[in-house]
Amino acid sequence: MAYFADTEALYKCLGTLFDRVAQDGEIGPKLGAAGMVIRFVYTEPDAQITVDTKSKVEKEGFHFTNTYGPCDLVPDVLMTMKGDVGHTFWLGKVNLINALTRRQIVAEGPIPKILKLLPIIKPTYKLYPEILKELGLANLII
Amino acid sequence: MDLGGGYAGRMLRVQRFVGGCGVAAGLFADHVAAGRFGPTDPANPLIVMTGPLCGTSLPAVARFTVSSRSPLTGLWGESNVGGYFGAELKFAGLDGIVIVGRAAAPAYLFVHDGGAELEPAGDLWGKDAYEVCDLLAARHRCDTKPAQVFTIGPAGERGALYAAIVNRKHHVAGRTGMGTVMGSKNLKAVVVSGRAAVPIADKRLFEEVKKRVLQKMRDSIVIESLREAGTLAVMDPGILMGDVPIKNWQVGEWDAGYEALCSTSYGNRLQVGRKTCFACPVVCKREVEVTEGRFKVARGAGPEYETVASRGMLCFNSDLEAVARASELANRYGLDTITLGATIAFAMECFEHGLITTEQTGGLDLTWGNAETIVRCVELTGEQEGFGKLLGLGSARMADAIGRGAHDFLACVRKLEAPMHDPRAAHGMGLAYATGPRGACHVSSLNMALEHGMNSYPEIGLDGPFEERSSQGKARLTKLAQDLGQVALTSASVCQHAASAFGASDLRDMLDAVTGVGWTLPELMECGERIWMLKRALSHALGSTGADDRLTRRMLTALSSGGASGSVPDMELMLGEYYELRGLDRSGRPTRETLDRLGLADLAGIMEEPR
Ligand code: SF4
Numbered sequence: 001m002a003y004f005a006d007t008e009a010l011y012k013c014l015g016t017l018f019d020r021v022a023q024d025g026e027i028g029p030k031l032g033a034a035g036m037v038i039r040f041v042y043t044e045p046d047a048q049i050t051v052d053t054k055s056k057v058e059k060e061g062f063h064f065t066n067t068y069g070p071c072d073l074v075p076d077v078l079m080t081m082k083g084d085v086g087h088t089f090w091l092g093k094v095n096l097i098n099a100l101t102r103r104q105i106v107a108e109g110p111i112p113k114i115l116k117l118l119p120i121i122k123p124t125y126k127l128y129p130e131i132l133k134e135l136g137l138a139n140l141i142i
Numbered sequence: 143m144d145l146g147g148g149y150a151g152r153m154l155r156v157q158r159f160v161g162g163c164g165v166a167a168g169l170f171a172d173h174v175a176a177g178r179f180g181p182t183d184p185a186n187p188l189i190v191m192t193g194p195l196c197g198t199s200l201p202a203v204a205r206f207t208v209s210s211r212s213p214l215t216g217l218w219g220e221s222n223v224g225g226y227f228g229a230e231l232k233f234a235g236l237d238g239i240v241i242v243g244r245a246a247a248p249a250y251l252f253v254h255d256g257g258a259e260l261e262p263a264g265d266l267w268g269k270d271a272y273e274v275c276d277l278l279a280a281r282h283r284c285d286t287k288p289a290q291v292f293t294i295g296p297a298g299e300r301g302a303l304y305a306a307i308v309n310r311k312h313h314v315a316g317r318t319g320m321g322t323v324m325g326s327k328n329l330k331a332v333v334v335s336g337r338a339a340v341p342i343a344d345k346r347l348f349e350e351v352k353k354r355v356l357q358k359m360r361d362s363i364v365i366e367s368l369r370e371a372g373t374l375a376v377m378d379p380g381i382l383m384g385d386v387p388i389k390n391w392q393v394g395e396w397d398a399g400y401e402a403l404c405s406t407s408y409g410n411r412l413q414v415g416r417k418t419c420f421a422c423p424v425v426c427k428r429e430v431e432v433t434e435g436r437f438k439v440a441r442g443a444g445p446e447y448e449t450v451a452s453r454g455m456l457c458f459n460s461d462l463e464a465v466a467r468a469s470e471l472a473n474r475y476g477l478d479t480i481t482l483g484a485t486i487a488f489a490m491e492c493f494e495h496g497l498i499t500t501e502q503t504g505g506l507d508l509t510w511g512n513a514e515t516i517v518r519c520v521e522l523t524g525e526q527e528g529f530g531k532l533l534g535l536g537s538a539r540m541a542d543a544i545g546r547g548a549h550d551f552l553a554c555v556r557k558l559e560a561p562m563h564d565p566r567a568a569h570g571m572g573l574a575y576a577t578g579p580r581g582a583c584h585v586s587s588l589n590m591a592l593e594h595g596m597n598s599y600p601e602i603g604l605d606g607p608f609e610e611r612s613s614q615g616k617a618r619l620t621k622l623a624q625d626l627g628q629v630a631l632t633s634a635s636v637c638q639h640a641a642s643a644f645g646a647s648d649l650r651d652m653l654d655a656v657t658g659v660g661w662t663l664p665e666l667m668e669c670g671e672r673i674w675m676l677k678r679a680l681s682h683a684l685g686s687t688g689a690d691d692r693l694t695r696r697m698l699t700a701l702s703s704g705g706a707s708g709s710v711p712d713m714e715l716m717l718g719e720y721y722e723l724r725g726l727d728r729s730g731r732p733t734r735e736t737l738d739r740l741g742l743a744d745l746a747g748i749m750e751e752p753r
Pocket residue numbers: 202203204224225417418419422423424425426427637638639640
């Protein structure tokens with residue numbers, strides 16, 4: 001069975017994570033300095049999250065802007081994957097190189113720039129299980 | 143012997159050993175059979191050998207090998223290097239050079255179309271490798287192009303056990319101390335220059351396979367990353383999977399270090415340009431420059447991943463400019479970057495535990511991460527002065543000299559320091575290290591490409607994906623990865639980085655197009671198996687046994703944090719399965735049947751009486 005029953009469930013989990021990261025005093029500014037628009041397109045369930053680290057940030061306390069659902073911004077990097085792959089990735093259980101070479105994650109755009117972000121996003125692998133616990137979804141931690 | 147192409151045509155055994163290091167091992171075996179010699183004895187042959195693809199316009203095939211009895215390990219030694227020298231040797235009409243004896247006075251060898259002369263090198267002795275590259279390239283020009291120079295620095299002249307040989311400043315044959323052997327022969331450099339083209343047996347297939355592999359390289363994210371970030375590209379995912387050893391293999395995470403030493407930091411703070419090897423479109427070499435601060439670096443060859451990891455992460459040193467300075471010095475002196483960094487990290491741990499004091503170091507403070515000290519250690523080792531004499535022994539012999547538990551801090555196999563890829567993060571790599579013919583080695587097998595998920599080889603039954611932190615099935619994986627690696631990487635001398643984009647049948651087609659020999663894939667795999675077994679037999683003949691197929695305690699101690707936390711390779715399980723697959727007896731020795739099957743029966747004799 002898929003980790004996320006529907007689109008709403010995906011946004012609830014990954015959305016909380018992405019917003020928390022955008023406000024995080026350590027990771028937020030570093031990701032915010034990346035100067036890219038990264039779009040994650042999920043299937044099963046269908047969803048779309050656009051992370052904009054390029055434009056001026058409107059929301060107080062945020063270091064970059066996340067948009068959930070359709071968005072007009074043209075992405076620099078597009079990453080398409082199943083919801084399950086997205087979930088396990090943020091738990092630190094996916095070897096990104098492996099997933100990319102085997103096309104479990106299909107990426108368009110400058111992949112090396114994404115790989116360079118890996119050390120920056122590393123702390124999120126600890127953050128995501130905490131968030132799942134807070135949301136009462138500890139059963140999704142693998 | 144009539145060969146279709148690729149070879150200069152004067153060797154007889156290429157079909158059994160393909161070329162490069164395989165042929166070198168075959169030649170070396172004849173010398174071992176003929177009599178005893180130590181690593182620095184004149185009789186020890188220094189064998190420089192290219193593979194059949196080198197010098198053609200195929201991408202990423204410019205590499206070649208240098209082999210001999212290693213002063214560092216006492217065993218079979220080999221070092222694989224890229225650059226321009228190998229291709230130029232082919233243009234001069236030679237596949238390789240075997241150097242024996244010792245010159246009465248410092249000399250260099252000049253090889254050119256159809257001829258070779260030994261020239262006096264009194265004026266070059268004592269000069270660093272960069273100076274010699276410039277001087278000799280200018281002295282020997284061929285039409286408009288400079289000659290290619292392959293030279294040692296002062297470390298090789300003065301007997302540091304892991305001296306390297308340098309081509310065009312960026313390309314260093316470092317591992318196992320081949321520069322020390324060269325220095326012991328009073329040979330400062332080999333200079334080559336030629337005009338010949340490498341013959342191609344099947345031009346139509348050549349163009350077809352070239353187009354195919356170039357397209358695969360364009361589509362490969364690994365190649366794209368290497369182009370973008372150089373070899374530092376492996377640092378970023380490596381950090382996540384726990385591949386990068388920290389503080390002499392004791393620590394699983396170090397965020398400040400990652401931040402300071404990652405590829406972004408390198409790009410922003412050091413990089414000023416990019417360089418490549420002959421005919422390679424990857425362009426993974428970096429040019430760096432540091433004009434301000436304590437550690438200035440003249441514009442030139444930048445540190446590779448192994449240097450940043452070993453002089454940085456392993457020494458708990460987050461000063462990237464110091465790493466770059468230490469790298470420049472190591473290249474100029476001509477030192478193997480991996481052994482050097484590992485030995486300094488080992489010394490730092492000994493210092494922490496009081497096994498080395500400032501009395502031995504000549505006042506140097508070897509506290510973890512002391513950037514000034516790291517740079518000074520490189521200078522002392524290159525000069526072979528004071529504490530540098532101890533560092534010049536490498537970590538294993540240094541531990542022998544220190545005693546008192548210092549061996550617990552080692553990370554090496556057969557006295558060769560492990561490269562900067564942690565086997566706790568990929569268990570098969572542990573087996574590849576333990577059974578590597580030259581000692582702990584990451585470039586003679588394709589374990590890394592397979593276990594890190596960069597490539598798979600379904601044509602030889604290696605489809606994957608493979609669970610990195612598991613020992614199950616890794617004996618089979620490692621045997622096949624070594625057999626293919628012995629053919630592709632060490633003998634056909636395809637660059638390991640590019641091999642992450644090629645399939646096994648691409649390799650077969652490349653060899654077929656160039657040589658016309660018509661090997662099938664199973665035949666090539668058997669060549670790989672034969673080459674591995676030949677080197678194994680050579681190491682047995684030189685005193686190694688199956689008891690050396692071990693990782694050190696340090697490498698088998700679980701980490702408490704990081705990507706590889708709690709993970710330890712099951713060496714017992716893997717070795718048991720591996721010996722069986724390889725046809726080794728329970729003590730790890732090649733059986734008579736195995737040698738017969740691979741056409742190596744004549745080696746049984748030399749293994750009887752270790753030399
Ligand atoms: S990938 Fe890099 S090391 Fe390999 S041949 Fe090309 S430039 Fe040289």
